[in-house]
Amino acid sequence: MDDGLVPRHHDLSNKTVNSFANETRMPQISRPNRPGTLAHELIDRIREAIVDGRYAPGQRLIEADLMRELQASRGSVREALRRLGAEGIVDLVPNRGAVVRKLSRKDFCDLFRMREALEGLAARMAAERVAAHGLAEPFLAAAAATAEADDQGAAAFSRQNRTLHQLIVDFSDNAQLAESLEQMRIPLARLHIRSAVDASYRDDSRDEHKAVIAAIAAGDADAAETAMRQHLRQAASRVLAIVDSELARPAA
The missing domain is CATH 1.10.10.10 (Winged helix-like DNA-binding domain superfamily/Winged helix DNA-binding domain)
Structure with a gap:
């Protein structure tokens, strides 16, 4: 994702977002409290x-x-x-x-509508925090660390995609939002990997990611929410096409 938006002189590959936050005086990111049992x-x-x-x-x-x-x-x-x-x-x-759990088509539609609303809110809140605390550079550097060096296929893209979306949720600094989205991610992830087999989908998704990243870095909350919602609508159309093909397949 080398588009001029992300400064390449930062190497965050071995850093967590929170350790980078400490170095840049960025407000600490809240995560759900999960005991290590x-x-x-x-x-x-x-x-x-x-x-x-x-x-x-x-x-x-x-x-x-x-x-x-x-x-x-x-x-x-x-x-x-x-x-x-x-x-x-x-x-x-x-x-x-x-x-x-095996979901129906309506279940998937409902999940995507909820995800669109919540991740749109996460992008908005991330942009607001970037603007309020001057976090454009650390956000761009952290986003750069999620990018693939080259197109390495569906599995690598899916991992990168999850990491970037989680980064945006982290920058929203809302633990309850993060926990809700984590539960939604599970049933959708398998189908996202299948949709990412299509190289054109990966290219389109990267372009959509650039729009979201640019809006958050600019601190433009309206544009960030709009870009994220549009991105997730496109993802939903791809995933629902796979759901339809699976439902149409005769039971084994």
């Missing part, structure tokens, strides 16, 4: 497996298999699955156990 570690690992597609929608999560894969006790695995059920990431089905 074993259950939380297991939740994060199961979430990532769902995002990566290792656990597919509708797949049963067998406790014995998870115990072996995660090197965890039955009690810890059950607690992690119970919490994931409370978050709506898995369904807890009587006599079957935990099953990765």
Whole structure:
């Protein structure tokens, strides 16, 4: 994403946003308070497996298999699955156990409408903080650290995309907003990777990212929210096309 918007003399590849904040006197970013318990570690690992597609929608999560894969006790695995059920990431089905939640087309539409509203708000709030605290340079430097050196395919692009969107949420400095968006990200991530297989989609998305980054760096809250909403509408149209193709496919 070398477009002149992002100063390349900053190398943030081994820095967190908060450590960079300390160096630049940037106000500290708030994140959801997540205790470092074993259950939380297991939740994060199961979430990532769902995002990566290792656990597919509708797949049963067998406790014995998870115990072996995660090197965890039955009690810890059950607690992690119970919490994931409370978050709506898995369904807890009587006599079957935990099953990765399978969403309908309406569910996906609803998620994207909520995500558009919340990430649009995050972009607005990030732009307001950049303007209020003079954070254009640290924001641009942090955004540069999320960019791919070259187009390395769908998986690399998807990781970069998630990192950039999370950065914008971090700069909004709203922990409740961050937590809500984290729960929405899980069911959409697998389909985002599939849509990113198309190189033209990756190119379009990078251009849309540039518009969002430029608006936030300029401290233009209206433009930042508009650019983010437009970007997510385009993403929704791609993902819903994949959903439609999957729904049209005969059941195995």
